[in-house]
Amino acid sequence: MRDMSPPLIGLLPFGLVCGVAAQALGVSAWGVLGMSAIIFSGAAQIVAAQLIAAHAPVAVIVLTCFVVGLRLMMYSAAMAPHLKPLSARWRHLLAYVLTDQAFAATIRRFGTSGDPYAGASYFLGTGVLLWTTWQASNLAGYWLGNVLPAAWSLDFVVPLCFLGLLVPALEDRPTRAAALAAGVAVIALDPLPMRLSLICAGLIGIATGLAMEGRGKR
Amino acid sequence: MSATLTFWVVVVAVGALNYLSRLSFIALFARVQMPSLVARALRYVPAAMLTSIIVPAVALPGAGPSDPVLGNARLAAALVAAAVAWRTRSTSATIVVGMAVLWLAQWLLRAAA
Numbered sequence: 001m002r003d004m005s006p007p008l009i010g011l012l013p014f015g016l017v018c019g020v021a022a023q024a025l026g027v028s029a030w031g032v033l034g035m036s037a038i039i040f041s042g043a044a045q046i047v048a049a050q051l052i053a054a055h056a057p058v059a060v061i062v063l064t065c066f067v068v069g070l071r072l073m074m075y076s077a078a079m080a081p082h083l084k085p086l087s088a089r090w091r092h093l094l095a096y097v098l099t100d101q102a103f104a105a106t107i108r109r110f111g112t113s114g115d116p117y118a119g120a121s122y123f124l125g126t127g128v129l130l131w132t133t134w135q136a137s138n139l140a141g142y143w144l145g146n147v148l149p150a151a152w153s154l155d156f157v158v159p160l161c162f163l164g165l166l167v168p169a170l171e172d173r174p175t176r177a178a179a180l181a182a183g184v185a186v187i188a189l190d191p192l193p194m195r196l197s198l199i200c201a202g203l204i205g206i207a208t209g210l211a212m213e214g215r216g217k218r
Numbered sequence: 219m220s221a222t223l224t225f226w227v228v229v230v231a232v233g234a235l236n237y238l239s240r241l242s243f244i245a246l247f248a249r250v251q252m253p254s255l256v257a258r259a260l261r262y263v264p265a266a267m268l269t270s271i272i273v274p275a276v277a278l279p280g281a282g283p284s285d286p287v288l289g290n291a292r293l294a295a296a297l298v299a300a301a302v303a304w305r306t307r308s309t310s311a312t313i314v315v316g317m318a319v320l321w322l323a324q325w326l327l328r329a330a331a
Binding site for chain 2: 107
């Protein structure tokens with residue numbers, strides 16, 4: 001519970017921002033709750049709300065959100081070996097709570113203990129806590145988001161939380177090279193449409209890490 | 219299509235595709251053996267993806283309000299927060315110090331402007 005407080009703190013302002021974005025569309029409280037429960041991804045919800053507000057064609061909105069969500073496939077691959085011992089029903093349930101925050105907070109937990117269920121139960125607990133916080137903060141954003149002054153820059157808590165999770169993951173030269181390459185690539189590729197820069201930079205970072213790993217051994 | 223119907227079509231379609239992305243490899247690698255290159259590549263997912271999310275949120279004006287004062291304050295706050303994360307390995311300390319530096323830098327830059 002104690003290690004979970006940073007991702008939860010990070011999620012609150014992000015959820016508020018999403019709730020405000022959905023409220024601006026003029027939907028009901030059920031609409032906001034349906035959006036946050038069914039999509040359950042801040043990035044996709046913000047992008048969807050912005051594009052709906054801009055009257056973009058439905059196919060464009062759906063495709064853009066899918067591309068923004070491609071990183072979830074990488075998390076899925078990284079989680080796969082750890083969830084293999086579980087039953088299909090549990091895998092299907094745990095896939096639903098797989099988010100940036102749940103992945104970042106959980107992935108280090110796997111492999112540290114010999115019990116395959118210890119990491120999975122930690123992931124489940126994390127996922128449920130994050131899910132509940134997400135729904136509550138989206139609704140809170142719907143009701144009181146416009147009261148919060150923009151000058152507080154509360155949305156900055158989101159990158160700070162990820163920064164706190166990133167730095168301990170930079171444990172050797174290949175991981176540092178992966179982060180550096182991804183950071184440079186995401187800026188260089190920023191003009192790409194549909195936030196393709198995110199997934200492309202991720203792939204470039206991973207390839208760089210692998211290449212450095214080969215060099216270190218020889 | 220009415221505005222309400224459009225909204226729900228988008229929500230359900232995006233939700234379904236997001237869920238399939240989340241499930242994709244968890245379901246696939248439960249059945250087939252993971253290639254060893256993929257297994258090695260997974261080690262770099264946190265470093266590469268977290269950096270790809272953080273850098274635009276800190277450095278690109280489009281990601282936040284396009285205000286140079288705020289942009290510089292964010293960069294300063296992120297650098298100090300990274301140092302705190304390095305020294306303390308504590309995400310809570312990173313967030314608290316990062317927000318404190320952000321507010322201080324915003325206040326100083328506005329006072330100077």
